Amino acid sequence: MKKNKAAKGTAAVRRAARSPATLKSSPAPRRYFGTDGVRGRVGDPPITPDVVLRLGYAAGKVLMRSNAGSARTTVLIGKDTRISGYMLESALEAGLSAAGVDVLLAGPMPTPAVAYLTRAWRLSAGIVISASHNPYDDNGIKFFSGAGAKLPDQDEADIEAELAVPLECKRSAALGKVRRIDDAAGRYIEFCKSTFPAHLNLRGLKLVVDSANGAAYHIASHVFHELGAEVIAIANQPDGYNINAECGATHPQTLQAAVKTNGAHLGIALDGDGDRLIMVDERGTIYDGDQLLYVIASHCKKRRLLKGGVVGTLMTNLAMEHALARLNIPFARAAVGDRYVLEMLQAKGWNLGGENSGHILCLNQHTTGDGIVSALQVLAALRDQQTTLAQAAAAVKLYPQVLINVRTEQRFEFNRDSDVKGAVAKAESVLDGKGRVLLRASGTEPVIRVMVEGEARSMVQRCAESIAHAVRRAAGS
Secondary structure, eight states, X not given: OOBOTTOTTHHHHHHHHXXXXXXXOOOOOOSSOBTTBEEEETTSTTSSHHHHHHHHHHHHHHHHHHTTTSSOOEEEEEXXXXXXXHHHHHHHXXXXXXXXXXXXXXXXXXXHHHHHHHHHTTOSEEEXXXXXXXXXXXXXXXXXXXXXXXXXXXXXXXXXXHHTSOOOOOOGGGOOOEEEOSOHHHHHHHHHHHTSOTTOOOTTOEEEEEOXXXXXXXXXXXXXXXXXXXXXXXXXXXOSSOTTTTOSTTOTHHHHHHHHHHTOSEEEEEOTTSOBEEEEETTOOEEOHHHHHHHHHHHHHHTTOOOSOEEEETTSOHHHHHHHHHTTOOEEEEOSSHHHHHHHHHHHTOOEEEOTTSBEEETTTOSSOOHHHHHHHHHHHHHHHTOOHHHHTTTOOOOOEEEEEEEOSSOOOGGGOHHHHHHHHHHHHHHTTSXXXXXXXXXXXXXXXXXEEESOHHHHHHHHHHHHHHHHHHHTO
């Protein structure tokens, strides 16, 4: 991480946040893989049948090499509810089979479910066809290792290298076999329930569960109902086009209205592939990933279940860091992306981290972020302490954050531009140690993200606009 040495407010920010203003350049992206697999607009490379066919074949060849000596190389494929999932599933299936890999088709299944089932069934890898919280006309391919974790960087690099090699189909006797499985949803429901303490239940709770018309549409409500809650399910009628459309974790206003209309105690919103969580209380107040992560962390500390500290990201609200400090819980910031949160958790030997977007990783329960499992950990904290979500999260009074995305024609070294550095220094001076400034290049699109955080929204807005203007001027856009 590079620090703006010229900013005279940096020392004050360090005292306040233990992380100075950041001018961060992202490494150049690989051709296909981003921070969360391969993703794009359907019909544009790489999300086309021919590229995904070759991607399946390339992944199959890499997995076959890794599993040399094993009886069979077997991969599980799950998907969300996008109309393009059928097409991409067929392409992946064909590519993997051509490479000699056996394939299990789970149909619509949350991303964390594929991670769990891959590990539970001792498979070689898991693949999810999903673009997570994006609109229906995007899609993507995510990979999990046999351990249920994101595929290692080296494996992704090896797959990219294989994509440049012509496809050579195996002879008939060596082709991979394909079959559909019928009990995946039930197995995952039981797993989710197992993460909720056996001595607790959800009886007496009325919950609204918003599945974002996504992969958890036939799963999420059953989990909470079978633990005793009265469940009102919304956004659980996918049609291939309505995934994340004015519902789910990226549009919690729908959940807010449903909680109030139905007089529910709480609302739970997932995203299209089921790995994000946003919650709403009976008053309609929205709680983001930072607040929910704090509720889980404080409860884990009381129960002596917290291993080490908590990992957030460069976007984690400063208020959450301060609240954890008051509980003497160590805190560290990773780069933006649950992949990097996981890497830091593993490096430190800690078991809890997440993002304000709602990705929460409870490594004592699962190998990856899971919206349903995270909701159960929050509910366990509330039931165990006999408190409300508002009371449990009261210590985290979020500072206003303003995020401005500045589109650029091409990448440039914004962290070396004197005007940009000057705008950051001026913003830090105005914040006077009571906020943060963060600039980072997107890893997936030509965008510079400008984030300013502080106590007063109007001041934060002015600072963010001033820095964004400097970035636009420097970029010539």
